[in-house]
Amino acid sequence: MGYVKGSIDLSSTQDGILLEQVLRSRHATHDQLWQFLQLKTRENRRRIFNWRMLRLVQHGLITRLNAKYEKRGWVYAISDAGAAYLAGKGDGAALVAAKAFKQLDDPVVLHSLDLNDVHLTLMRSGELIRWKSELEILCLNELTGFGYAKDYDAVITIHSDGAESTFALEYERHPKAANRYWQVRQGLEKERQVRCFLYLTPSYELLSYVAGFFDRCVKAVYFGVLEDFRQHGLDAKVLDSRRTRSFPLRAVLKGNGS
DSSP: OOTTTTTTOOOOOHHHHHHHHHHHHHHEEHHHHHHHHHHOOOOOOOHHHHHHHHHHHTTTTTTSSSOOOTTTOOEEEEEEHHHHHHHOOOOOOGTTTHHHHTTOOOHHHHHHHHHHHHHHHHHHTTTTEEEEEHHHHHHHHHOOSOOOOSSSSSEEEEEEEEEEEEEEEEESOOOOOOOHHHHHHHHHHHHHSSEEEEESSSSSSHHHHHHGGGOOOSSSSEEEEEHHHHHHGGGGGOOOSSSSOOHHHHHHHHHTOO
């Protein structure tokens, strides 16, 4: 079957997976998307991947940002056309995609890139069952009656030591105002779908600041440092809200399994 000159055939599995990943990541580097595609489809031809990304950009389905971040190379976001295409395919997350591709300031982009590293770490471990992205959570919260108490950065289900565990992830790259954390705490204490919560931060100093707002929280809330998680995944050490005891994340999840 022929195609109109200048059109694009999106029938391939890889095209669809790339578009969905860019949407759910909000922002992603060229190399991160290459890693996602390898892990999801076992694609090992970098030249074909580069060609695929270029055509998706040239046809306006993905936007390539003008700036490069921390020597990470090109960064991409979903476009209006790309979101419309995915929405037409029944992708609920695409219905709230405006909140992804209209926030292109540096802190938001870098937040997304760090979260991608967390996601990739779990995928490489072979223990990740499901990564429910912020946009998927936002879609549930805004459009259905069975959402979560908060728009978490992700809700993650892993299989470890013969059992499944689900936890909500929040990544704090910069401190928020105190009243904002009290609001978050109130939301977590009302949560019914998730029993365990993990905060990751870039530094121990920020970890200590955030953890202080969750002292004596009725929910199981733990705190870890991003670089430790990058290196050790589920074996990374996490602290309780009092910062007096540390545990491997794997053990915490086992004790709070759902």
